[in-house]
Amino acid sequence: DAGVIQSPRHEVTEMGQEVTLRCKPISGHDYLFWYRQTMMRGLELLIYFNNNVPIDDSGMPEDRFSAKMPNASFSTLKIQPSEPRDSAVYFCASSLGASGYEQYFGPGTRLTVT
Amino acid sequence: DQQVKQNSPSLSVQEGRISILNCDYTNSMFDYFLWYKKYPAEGPTFLISISSIKDKNEDGRFTVFLNKSAKHLSLHIVPSQPGDSAVYFCAANYGGSQGNLIFGKGTKLSVKP
Numbered sequence: 395d396a397g398v399i400q401s402p403r404h405e406v407t408e409m410g411q412e413v414t415l416r417c418k419p420i421s422g423h424d425y426l427f428w429y430r431q432t433m434m435r436g437l438e439l440l441i442y443f444n445n446n447v448p449i450d451d452s453g454m455p456e457d458r459f460s461a462k463m464p465n466a467s468f469s470t471l472k473i474q475p476s477e478p479r480d481s482a483v484y485f486c487a488s489s490l491g492a493s494g495y496e497q498y499f500g501p502g503t504r505l506t507v508t
Numbered sequence: 509d510q511q512v513k514q515n516s517p518s519l520s521v522q523e524g525r526i527s528i529l530n531c532d533y534t535n536s537m538f539d540y541f542l543w544y545k546k547y548p549a550e551g552p553t554f555l556i557s558i559s560s561i562k563d564k565n566e567d568g569r570f571t572v573f574l575n576k577s578a579k580h581l582s583l584h585i586v587p588s589q590p591g592d593s594a595v596y597f598c599a600a601n602y603g604g605s606q607g608n609l610i611f612g613k614g615t616k617l618s619v620k621p
Contacts, residue, residue, distance in 0.1 A: 398551070427606075427607070436611055436612070436613040436614065437552075437611040439607065439609070442606065442607045444606070449607060450607045485551050485552070487551070489606060491606055494557070495540050495542065495557070495601045495606065495609060496542065496554045496557065497554070497606075497609065498554065499544075499551030499552045499553070500551050501549070501550050501551050502549075502551050
């Protein structure tokens with residue numbers, strides 16, 4: 395079975411540009427999570443969806459960040475405009491709520507904003 | 509304020525010996541705990557979990573111990589293997605919500621041959 399798929403794996407962009415990160419969850423999973431990992435703050439939950447509906451976006455740092463899940467097999471995290479402090483590794487994870495709390499992570503997107 | 513703390517940023521162990529990774533938490537509402545392993549350039553991988561109604565859970569070489577009164581859990585790896593070298597994250601969940609998973613900052617384990 396394919397795991398969680400994220401693209402791109404690496405993104406380098408200039409400050410002010412729009413960045414879109416993509417995620418395909420594991421088929422059949424009903425929860426999708428977006429995390430950000432930095433040295434200072436570790437792994438932080440940004441937003442999560444249940445059955446394609448955003449449940450909690452309180453972790454989204456600013457209005458520059460937005461996330462969508464148009465269907466069960468695709469989600470995007472967009473940053474517009476990007477800033478150097480957004481540089482981090484962004485992980486997407488999915489889970490099957492009925493099976494417990496184990497989340498399955500994608501390989502991450504390393505974002506560098508110069 | 510960190511609710512899940514892994515106070516040792518790194519740990520070095522000889523192959524074949526026991527590795528003990530520790531995690532402390534502050535929120536008494538946490539009722540489910542998980543350990544994840546992460547290799548460089550990969551996402552965290554689920555390893556083992558424990559419910560707050562138990563004090564021990566074992567899976568092969570991996571055992572997690574939970575001490576609720578001390579708000580402490582530990583992961584034991586016996587025997588340690590070089591392939592176990594990775595960053596280990598402790599995570600805790602509360603309230604029965606999928607979105608309440610809080611991660612520690614991780615401990616880097618190095619197992620030397």
